[in-house]
Amino acid sequence: MAGRVPSLLVLLLVFPSSCLAFRSPLSVFKRFKETTRPLSNECLGTTRPVIPIDSSDFALDIRMPGVTPKQSDTYFCMSVRLPVDEEAFVIDFKPRASMDTVHHMLLFGCNMPSSTGSYWFCDEGTCTDKANILYAWARNAPPTQLPKGVGFRVGGETGSKYFVLQVHYGDISAFRDNHKDCSGVSLHLTRLPQPLIAGMYLLMSVDTVIPAGEKVVNSDISCHYKNYPMHVFAYRVHTHHLGKVVSGYRVRNGQWTLIGRQSPQLPQAFYPVENPVDVSFGDILAARCVFTGEGRTEATHIGGTSSDEMCNLYIMYYMEAKHAVSFMTCTQNVAPDTFRTIPPEANIPIPVKSDIVMMHEHHKETEYKDKIPLLQQPKREEEEVLDQGDFYSLLSKLLGEREDVVHVHKYNPTEKAESESDLVAEIANVVQKKDLGLSDAREGAEHERGDAILVRDRIHKFHRLVSTLRPPESRVFSLQQPPSGEGTWEPEHTGDFHMEEALDWPGVYLLPGQVSGVAVDPKNNLVIFHRGDHVWAGNSFDSKFVYQQRGLGPIEEDTILVIDPNNAAVLQSSGKNLFYLPHGLSIDKDGNYWVTDVALHQVFKLAPNNKEGPILILGRSMQPGSDQNHFCQPTDVAVDPGTGAIYVSDGYCNSRIVQFSPSGKFITQWGEESSGSSPQPGQFSVPHSLALVPHLDQLCVADRENGRIQCFKTDTKEFVREIKHSSFGRNIFAISYIPGLLFAVNGKPHFGNQEPIQGFVMNFSNGEIIDVFRPVRKHFDMPHDIVASEDGTVYIGDAHANTVWKFTLTEKMEHRSVKKAGIEVQEIKGKGSKGLNLGNFFASRKGYSRKGFDRLSTEGSDQEKEEDDGSESEEEYSAPLPAPVPSSS
Numbered sequence: 017m018a019g020r021v022p023s024l025l026v027l028l029l030v031f032p033s034s035c036l037a038f039r040s041p042l043s044v045f046k047r048f049k050e051t052t053r054p055l056s057n058e059c060l061g062t063t064r065p066v067i068p069i070d071s072s073d074f075a076l077d078i079r080m081p082g083v084t085p086k087q088s089d090t091y092f093c094m095s096v097r098l099p100v101d102e103e104a105f106v107i108d109f110k111p112r113a114s115m116d117t118v119h120h121m122l123l124f125g126c127n128m129p130s131s132t133g134s135y136w137f138c139d140e141g142t143c144t145d146k147a148n149i150l151y152a153w154a155r156n157a158p159p160t161q162l163p164k165g166v167g168f169r170v171g172g173e174t175g176s177k178y179f180v181l182q183v184h185y186g187d188i189s190a191f192r193d194n195h196k197d198c199s200g201v202s203l204h205l206t207r208l209p210q211p212l213i214a215g216m217y218l219l220m221s222v223d224t225v226i227p228a229g230e231k232v233v234n235s236d237i238s239c240h241y242k243n244y245p246m247h248v249f250a251y252r253v254h255t256h257h258l259g260k261v262v263s264g265y266r267v268r269n270g271q272w273t274l275i276g277r278q279s280p281q282l283p284q285a286f287y288p289v290e291n292p293v294d295v296s297f298g299d300i301l302a303a304r305c306v307f308t309g310e311g312r313t314e315a316t317h318i319g320g321t322s323s324d325e326m327c328n329l330y331i332m333y334y335m336e337a338k339h340a341v342s343f344m345t346c347t348q349n350v351a352p353d354t355f356r357t358i359p360p361e362a363n364i365p366i367p368v369k370s371d372i373v374m375m376h377e378h379h380k381e382t383e384y385k386d387k388i389p390l391l392q393q394p395k396r397e398e399e400e401v402l403d404q405g406d407f408y409s410l411l412s413k414l415l416g417e418r419e420d421v422v423h424v425h426k427y428n429p430t431e432k433a434e435s436e437s438d439l440v441a442e443i444a445n446v447v448q449k450k451d452l453g454l455s456d457a458r459e460g461a462e463h464e465r466g467d468a469i470l471v472r473d474r475i476h477k478f479h480r481l482v483s484t485l486r487p488p489e490s491r492v493f494s495l496q497q498p499p500s501g502e503g504t505w506e507p508e509h510t511g512d513f514h515m516e517e518a519l520d521w522p523g524v525y526l527l528p529g530q531v532s533g534v535a536v537d538p539k540n541n542l543v544i545f546h547r548g549d550h551v552w553a554g555n556s557f558d559s560k561f562v563y564q565q566r567g568l569g570p571i572e573e574d575t576i577l578v579i580d581p582n583n584a585a586v587l588q589s590s591g592k593n594l595f596y597l598p599h600g601l602s603i604d605k606d607g608n609y610w611v612t613d614v615a616l617h618q619v620f621k622l623a624p625n626n627k628e629g630p631i632l633i634l635g636r637s638m639q640p641g642s643d644q645n646h647f648c649q650p651t652d653v654a655v656d657p658g659t660g661a662i663y664v665s666d667g668y669c670n671s672r673i674v675q676f677s678p679s680g681k682f683i684t685q686w687g688e689e690s691s692g693s694s695p696q697p698g699q700f701s702v703p704h705s706l707a708l709v710p711h712l713d714q715l716c717v718a719d720r721e722n723g724r725i726q727c728f729k730t731d732t733k734e735f736v737r738e739i740k741h742s743s744f745g746r747n748i749f750a751i752s753y754i755p756g757l758l759f760a761v762n763g764k765p766h767f768g769n770q771e772p773i774q775g776f777v778m779n780f781s782n783g784e785i786i787d788v789f790r791p792v793r794k795h796f797d798m799p800h801d802i803v804a805s806e807d808g809t810v811y812i813g814d815a816h817a818n819t820v821w822k823f824t825l826t827e828k829m830e831h832r833s834v835k836k837a838g839i840e841v842q843e844i845k846g847k848g849s850k851g852l853n854l855g856n857f858f859a860s861r862k863g864y865s866r867k868g869f870d871r872l873s874t875e876g877s878d879q880e881k882e883e884d885d886g887s888e889s890e891e892e893y894s895a896p897l898p899a900p901v902p903s904s905s
Contacts, residue, residue, distance in 0.1 A: 066099045072207045074099070078123070078181050079112065079200030081134045085185040091138035095129035095180045098171045100207070105167030106214075108204035109160065111153040118199045119186030120154035120284065125168075125176030142180050146520075148343050149216055150179075151201065152252060152330065154284040161288070163249055166334040167210035169342065179203075213340030214332060215246070219264065219303040221327035222347050222516075222792060226258055226316040230309035234363070235327040236355050238267075238302040239346035241295050244339035248293040250286040250332040251276035256325050258307040258316060260365035264329045265358070266293055267300040267351075272359050275331060279366040280305075286332055295333070300351050303329040304362045347516075515777060515789035515810060518822040523584030524793050528577065531813035531820055533601025533611065533652075536805040537624065541587060542579040544813060544820060545601035545611055547571065552597055552815075556615070561640040561648055561669045563596060563615040571595055576609060578624075581809065581822075590627065594620075600652035600665075600705070601801070610653035612664070617647045619664055632680050634664070642670050644682040654706040654715060656730065663715055663730075665703040673703060673717060673728075686733045695722045697735035705750040705801065707758070709780070718751045718760065725751055725760065739783040745771035750802040752810070756780055761799040761812055773799060775812060775823070791821045 067075040078096050085092065098104065113121055125148045130141030150168050151160070162168075169175045183199055191197070224235035253262035259280040266273045275293050295301065305327035309316060316325050335341065523542070530552070533545035548571040558564055574589035575598050591598075596615035603609055608631065609622040618635035640648040649668035655661070660678030671689035676682055690699035701721035708715055709727070714736055716727040724740035725748060739758070747763030758778040765771050773796040777787040790796060797816035804810050808825040 065096060069204070074205055076179070076203045076205060077112075077200065078179055078203065079198045080181070080183055082196035082198055083135055084191055084194055084196055085188050088186060088188050090185045090188065091182060092135050092185070093130070093138040093140075093142060093180055093182045094135040095131075095178050097178050098176070100171055102207065103172030103175060103209070104170050104205045104207050105210045106150065106170060106203050106205050107162055107167040107210070109151055110202045112202055113153065113183070113199035115154075115283075117185070117190050117197055119184040120152065121184070121199065121201065122149060122182045123151040123201055124148065124180040124182070125150050125170055125178070126180060127177045129178050129180050138182055142182060143178070147180070148176065149218075149330075152254075152284070152286070153201070160250055160286040160332070162214060163212070163334065165210055166212045166214050166249070167206065168214045169210075169337075169340065170205070209337070211337055212247075212334040213337050213342070214334050215340065215342045215344070217246070217301070217331040217333060217344045217346070219301060219329040219331070219346045221305065222318055224305070224307070224318050224325065224327055226307045226309040226312070226325060228309050228312045228314050228316075232363075233307045233309055234355075235305040235307065236302070236349050236352065237304075237327070237329070237346055238300055238349050238351040238354060240350060241299045241301055242297055243341060243344070244335055245294055245296045246333040246335050248275055248289055248295065248331050248333045250288050251278075252284060252286045252330040252332075253278045253280045253305075254284055254326055254328040254330070255280040255305055255307070258309065258312070258325050259327070260306045260308060261362070262303065262305045262327070262329055263359075263362040264301070264303045264331065265362075266295050267302050267354055268296075268298075270357065272302075272357065274359070274361075276329075277361060277366070279368050281368045282366075286330070300354060301331070301346060302351070302354060302358070303327075304355065304358060305329075306363060306365065514787050515775065515823040515825060517789075517791045517793065518809075518824050519792055521582075521584060521822040523579055524791075524819050524821055526577075526579070526584060526586075526820065527818055529571075529575075530800075530815040530818055532598045532800055532815055534801045534803045534811045534813040534820060535601045535603045535609075536803050536811070537578070537603050538605065538607045540581060540806050542581050542803075542805075542811055542820070542822075543601065543603060543609070544577045544579060545591075545598045546575055546577070546813075546818075547595075547598050548573045548575055550597060552614070556597065561617075563638060565615075566596070566638065568596075569593075571598075576601075576611070576622075579820075581805070588624070590622070590624075594630075600650070602653045602655065602706075604655040605657040610655060610662075612647075612650040612653060612667075614649040614651070614668065617641070617649060619647065619650055619653055619662075634662075634676065634680055640669065642672075644685075647674075651702070651704050652706045654708045656708060657710055661730070663706055663708075665706050665717060668702055671700040671703065673700075673706075673715070684733070686728075690719075690722055695719070695724075697726065697738065698728075700726075704748075707751045707753040709753050711755075716751055716753065716758070718748045720747055720749055720763070723748050723762070725758070737783070739778065741776075741785055743771055743774075743776070743785065743788065749798075749800055752802045752804045753780065754804045754806075754808070757786075757804070758783075759802050759804050759810055761796075761802045763798065773797075775799070775802065775810070789823060791823075793821075794819060 065077050065079075067077070069075055076096065076099070078094075080092060080094055083092055109123075111121065124142055126143030126145055128144045130136070130144055170179075171177065181200055183197075185191075185197075219237045219239070221235045221237050224233070226233045248266075251264060253259075253264075253276070255262060261277065262280055263277040264275040266275060273293055274290070276287060276289055278287060307316075307325060307327075316323070318325055318327065526544075528544060528546035529549060530547040531544060532547060535543045535545075537543055550565075550568065550571050556563065556565055570593045571591075573592060575591035575595050576589065577586050578588040579585070580587055591611075595611075595613045597613055598611060599614045600612040601609065602611075607624050609620075609624060611620050611622065612618070613620070616635070616637050617640045618633055618637060620630040620634075621632035622630055635647040635650065636645060639646055642648060647664065647666045648670045650664050650666045651668065652665045654663045656663070661683070662676040662678065662680070664674045664676070666672055666674050672685045672687040674682070674685045687698055687700050687703065690696070690701045695701065699722075700717070700719050702719075703717045704720035705718035706715060707718075708730075713730045714727050715730050716725055716739075719726050723744045723746045724738050726738055727736040728734060729736060744760075744762050745765050748760055749763050750761050752759045756779070758780045760776045760778065762771065762773060762776070764773055772790070775789045776785055777789070778785050791812075794817055796812075797814055799812050800815040801813045802810065810823040810825075811820055812823070813820045
């Protein structure tokens with residue numbers, strides 16, 4: 017059992033041998049008057065966590081309360097409340113740990129820790145509210161000195177009330193004697209206001225892919241700085257095994273100024289900058305991580321497990337108190353062209369003696385010895401980057417550059433360069449393919465395939481580099497209207513889109529029941545349909561699709577939640593004692609809810625504020641069937657905003673689309689069950705999700721088990737086209753449409769398939785995939801429904817992870833949602849976004865399985881996670897039985 021999470025800071029000096037007793041955070045409210053908890057003899061020492069220094073200053077010792085980890089890669093957390101209510105400032109800190117015992121420590125500040133116990137496994141979370149990283153230490157790192165007059169602000173009205181210490185015990189062989197550990201940090205705090213406030217700026221890659229066997233792979237990050245001046249005084253680098261060197265710069269008027277450059281295999285401390293660096297509005301902050309894929313047998317992605325990688329540069333700065341910002345982040349590469357002129361030093365690894373190589377996961381050395389060779393003492397610096405006669409030499413001759421500045425990613429070649437200048441530009445861009453591979457090692461295996469999205473083979477002499485993601489400034493939204501009088505038109509999007517998880521949105525931690533449906537109401541609020549304490553399991557239905565758990569009664573809690581799209585507050589709830597197994601959810605233009613229940617085999621129309629029951633019910637309760645009056649596990653509903661026509665996808669045990677009048681009168685149906693490996697148009701295997709395209713009079717259906725999307729004319733029911741891609745895999749679970757764009761999400765790959773679970777953005781006019789995306793926090797398990805909102809925001813609900821993610825387009829769009837029942841709007845206006853702020857997002861609550869980046873905030877994003885398969889419920893076994901059934905939901 018191991019935990020992990022992210023984010024905070026502090027410290028001071030205390031007697032070197034003192035290991036202080038720890039008190040529950042609740043005890044702090046009693047102002048330290050009661051006796052502290054006794055610890056083992058190994059942790060005896062001063063029992064005063066708070067040590068007065070003078071009338072204004074005091075020391076705070078934050079230590080583990082005598083713990084003994086039982087498994088390698090254990091993450092323990094503990095918290096201490098700030099002993100004063102008024103504002104205070106951390107002005108010094110000292111680590112109290114040894115590399116023989118502790119792999120690394122992170123210190124966070126927040127207003128409420130995830131637990132009030134003396135310590136806890138960090139899988140339970142770090143903080144229940146937003147957390148800020150204050151300090152990080154690893155591997156016998158030296159103490160970091162804050163400049164005089166600089167402090168981290170805590171307490172008061174805006175500062176953190178708690179410190180949370182996270183300690184990662186990597187290799188626990190030192191605990192064979194079962195001794196108790198009291199590692200931690202000591203802080204020096206003062207009540208005297210400081211003129212300069214310290215903060216942290218994190219540059220972090222979220223999409224780097226390191227192909228197996230690649231000698232050099234660069235990961236570039238850059239953002240425009242748009243704040244008051246900050247003054248950099250320290251930095252810290254972080255990667256896992258494959259990192260060779262990390263460099264950070266300020267770029268001003270094309271001139272590069274070094275912030276810091278270090279090997280991530282050295283002690284990962286905060287190192288002082290050699291020369292003070294100021295950063296002003298309009299500057300570019302840039303970082304490059306250099307990796308090697310040599311010794312790996314499969315592609316390596318950014319993620320939280322020991323077999324994944326990270327590319328992080330922490331910049332510690334100070335600002336004038338009146339303008340101070342405590343935390344800022346950068347996760348994009350908005351200026352790839354700038355890296356053409358990056359100083360050559362950024363590409364040259366720093367020699368590291370073999371006896372101090374930063375070894376992560378010591379206990380796994382044997383397991384990975386064939387995959388991850390230890391970094392050896394470099395030959396010469398130039399030899400570490402390139403060999404004479406290799407591809408770099410060829411490129412240097414082509415580009416007229418020195419070999420030591422020619423470093424590129426090896427992308428899958430597709431066509432020859434049209435011109436030498438084009439090749440030069442492409443090579444210089446070093447642009448990342450957006451795979452968003454933030455997954456655990458199990459998912460990492462899925463990525464090893466020949467797909468051009470994921471695989472970067474060696475580039476051949478003069479072939480062109482492929483790029484699918486360009487910086488936000490260069491994206492173009494082109495709406496092409498036909499000449500007047502030529503009828504309806506479909507907005508066509510050219511250029512590249514990219515979705516990013518909104519990591520400052522806390523809704524991912526709502527933890528309802530199995531999330532079966534998501535939609536957006538006319539006020540742009542998110543609406544969630546969930547199953548409470550009911551679960552669709554393998555024994556929920558008999559062979560005739562009759563629900564077998566009726567004795568449980570209906571779900572006794574509200575199953576429909578209206579969520580604020582900004583802060584995830586629950587604005588309204590309803591649906592108590594109505595449903596047994598909720599499934600689909602849509603909202604019509606008047607704000608009415610249309611839901612399906614697969615146990616009841618019914619469709620319901622509900623007023624959003626109506627507490628007196630459904631407005632309309634279609635189907636017979638608990639009676640599966642296939643005639644005009646019955647459904648068999650209906651999955652979704654779409655309501656035409658123009659005509660009011662009702663369309664129902666029916667469903668798991670019927671393979672049809674049924675149309676009703678606005679009053680609920682049967683109109684028609686179409687579709688039949690598919691058979692064989694080549695389903696024909698109009699054949700379905702679990703029509704699972706619907707999306708209307710009102711201005712084209714089309715209805716699109718997610719034909720789930722056939723892994724395709726079928727679109728039909730709503731008036732004639734004529735088949736229009738099929739959208740199918742190999743990257744869909746065997747399943748396509750849900751779809752949502754906004755003018756010009758079709759969004760989709762697939763399901764878990766079948767045995768032998770490699771396609772990962774991910775979201776898709778498609779140009780509706782031609783069906784081509786524009787972008788794929790995945791979450792950072794937690795990971796897709798069974799993403800069940802998807803909806804795109806009026807501003808281009810996308811929500812995905814997961815029936816296994818019991819959560820909802822929010823994603824945003826890096827280029828926002830102004831239009832109304834037409835998800836399912838949708839609202840027709842003919843105009844899209846592109847507007848530049850400010851980019852995604854990854855900082856200060858909420859730490860997790862209890863109850864998740866620990867995988868990948870589950871609880872990994874970007875403030876503490878160098879936490880490794882072990883590979884954990886976890887357990888899953890058996891949900892939604894698709895009909896018909898007893899044929900081999902797909903995963904259900």
